[in-house]
Amino acid sequence: MKLLGKSITELLELLKNKEISEQDLFNYFVKREKKYNSSLNAFLSLEERPKQAKKGVLSGLPIAFKDNFCTKDIKTTAGSKILENFNPPYSATVVERLENAGAAVLGKTNMDAWAHGSSTETSDFGPTKNPWDLKRAPGGSSGGSAAAMAAYLTPAAIGSETAGSIRQPAAWCGVVGLKPTYGRVSRYGVIAMGSSLDCPGPITSTVEDAALLLKLIAGKDQFDATTTPNEVPDYTKLLKKPRKMTIGIPEDYFEGVDEEVKRKIFEAIEVLKKLGHGIKKVKLISPKYAISVYTIIQRSEVSSNLARYDSIRFGNDRTHFGQEAKRRMMLGTYTLSHGYYDAFYKKAQQVRTLIVEDYKKTFKEVDVIISSTTPTTALKLGEFEKYPFFGEVMDMLNEPAAIAGVPAISIPVGLDKNTLPVGLQIIGNYFKEEDILNLAGQFEKETGFFGIHSQLLKKYPD
């Protein structure tokens, strides 16, 4: 039976009808990992066999987790030599919720060390390669998860985003990536990068899969004081009711974007127009300011969150930090230090307020906002070294939504002339994941994402 490329929904159907056993399904992916991981380096660690899966709606479904999610008794490194042998005595809430729903941890995926990056090249365990072109980066920091999903080494993956770390690799690898509203999903057990920004989220091949996983992981957590008690909508049910929306197109988000990428985005907008959605020009604060706001806030929080790695209770000593981590800590220490706090950190948080208000105002006029997810398609490996704040520049189209905390999803809308995927992002209002999922789902139904995923899988047969 052909399993290659099947969505979670399809696999769950097969499991339910006992057309395949949980064990066989797990082994299928283990085999694919063993075949392709050496060339992709998407996984850092692999579970040979599943832990006794609990009974639940996911009935034994294997899921890959980015290696910054603590998984009890399974090595968790955050992509860094500091934690190269770290064995957490507890699991992240997101992991527990999925396991309680019946999922099995398939393995841990590669990432930029400490999530500091947009290409997975700063991983202390070697870069992950983009399955579309092994000389290119998969994006980051959830590059391993996106690459594993794209090459179907896993039926679904969980990543995390501080600003772009789910959406950008999803775009560069041609899969679906969803960053929920900040506070929608618990961060407990996710190794912290930017505490006021980090969002765990699903990386999948279909919109329905993303909706299903979001439904299972979202909701208040007693162990994370920043999660909201807002009820979790039945996202999969709401997908079934397509709605007409008013789409905002921000001019400033097209500055600095490659011509080919722009073209694909405009084509996608035409598709949406034909589906009956309204298009409206909107004016948003330029992303060039978002880069500054994000750089300051994130690096300040990073300098604080990495202070606990003193090797006394766990981990290797601080000489094991890579260059990128050191650079970010130093910058963050500077922006928080006495005499500079007001000019940097406080200033950034003030502009943050303006960005939040900007979105709130805009969402009064439109339901969602659309733009390219990234300024370019996947870059060649090694390009990032040219910039001291490469990540922040690459993610400039993702930073505004991350700073504001609103949800956003990236979907594949085409290939460029180098056969590299182009991603389109749909940004929604606070706690309106159902809106962005709905629109994304309509686009998927209409286009099938142009068969992008199955096109890639021709290169990765069983």
Place this chain on the structure above:
Amino acid sequence: MKKAKLSTKDILHLAKLSNLKLTSQEIKKMESQLVETLDYVQNLSEINTTKVSPTNHTVNLTNEYFEDGIKNIRGLSEQQVFQNTKVKKGKYFSVKKVL
């Protein structure tokens, strides 16, 4: 706003505050890299923020607490406490003598 300037002394001070030991090459590189980033972020001075209050949390919550005395379901066993520890002495963590 004027261009940022970081001397070797400044870098060493930052490294101390960050609890990082840098090689002399790293210090040299750090000077220019940090300055480049700091110069870019100065573009925020173009935005007027007088009377704008800072956003510390984008999620609109207040008064999130737990009730004293509820059951602790996260306590760690001795084995778990030390399973990642390099140097321990009996039931203690051990560090080289500090003042």
Place this chain on the structure above:
Amino acid sequence: MSDYIPVIGLEIHVELQTKSKMFCQCSADYFGKEPNSQVCPVCLGLPGALPVPNRKAIEYCQLIGLALDCKLNKTSKFDRKHYFYPDLPKGYQISQYDEPLCSKGQITIYNPVSKEETKHEITRVHMEEDTGKLIHKDEESLVDFNRSGVPLVEIVTEPDFDNAEDVKAFLKELQIIIRDLRVSNADMEKGSMRLEPNISLRLKTEKKLPAYKVEVKNINSFNFVKKAIEYEIKRQVEILESGGVPEQETRGFNENKGITFSQRSKEYAHDYRYFPEPDIPPMEFNQDYFKRLEQSLPELPRRKWQRLLKLGLQPADAFLIAYDSALSEKFEKLKELSDSTKIAKIIINKKHFNLEQTKSFIKESGKPIETDNKKLDEAIDLVVNNNDKALSDYKNGKENALMFLVGQVMKEMKGQADANIIKKKLLERLK
């Protein structure tokens, strides 16, 4: 010494007696437990762990603020305070910086040694978490995180103390208040109440605050409070008189030698890089909540003292009972049995008796005393003739004066008279 006046401000840390720690559910009762046996990912600072505040701890902090007459702030938040030390697992302490739970308060202290009252200002009372414990050996230091995350209230006073005795009196009163509030056992020896005085000296003629201050740490009992402060004052006087200025620094107190010594490791000024704690949303309180807190306050010692005085107790007796929880409790339970003044004296004289024993003693001594009426009349004459002021006070409506006279007669009778009979006779006499 004569040219200089000490300028002393206090920083007191009180460990709260909640069941759980400040940001996790581990037990806060760590004293004497096996090392590292009461920890979880949160208080051990493991990767990915997050803090959630303990509601009761915050209430307790606000109760302390109320007892110190502080302004309770309607909004408050936590901040991260960064520094590196092995007993600080996250590399930062969650504390409060610019929006503490309680602001400006004040307290009036009665110093039983000098018999004077002084008023002192409280700058702030805020909430934070305790660190782990370090045990120093020869070549290594051992760390125990059982104490990490225990709720800690920090009380800061204005630098308006000028002598060690007042500091001691303040601490004693603070300890009683805190114990009466039942929020901590505030035990200096056990470390649940810690004092760090900031000491400097100014010239008598100078109004401005001195440009330096010296923080003294590691004072582990009330007895050492006076020793440490007085030693430090003397040390600073010597430096100033020889033309120098004491260095701004932190010094430890060596209780064996009775001296303070420099802690060179803290020579550079800390840049704590405070910023608002992103993992914890801010706190907001309304008037209803504050009202409920106020109503839950027990009667504090000073108020009790005033009430006991009104009941007719002698000031010294009233003070003793008001400032001793055990004696207070006995008094409240037994005061109906007989004359308050008498009960007070019995309770004080027989403080080693338990409640039952005290009760029977009162009943025994309550039995009517055979009064020698002739002697009584003589005593009354004597007292009335020698207490003009009390007489006129009574005539002017001061009830206490009557009790005073009764007491004087009782004194003359060497206790061998029934107080009620004395009172009756006096009243007749004074008509």
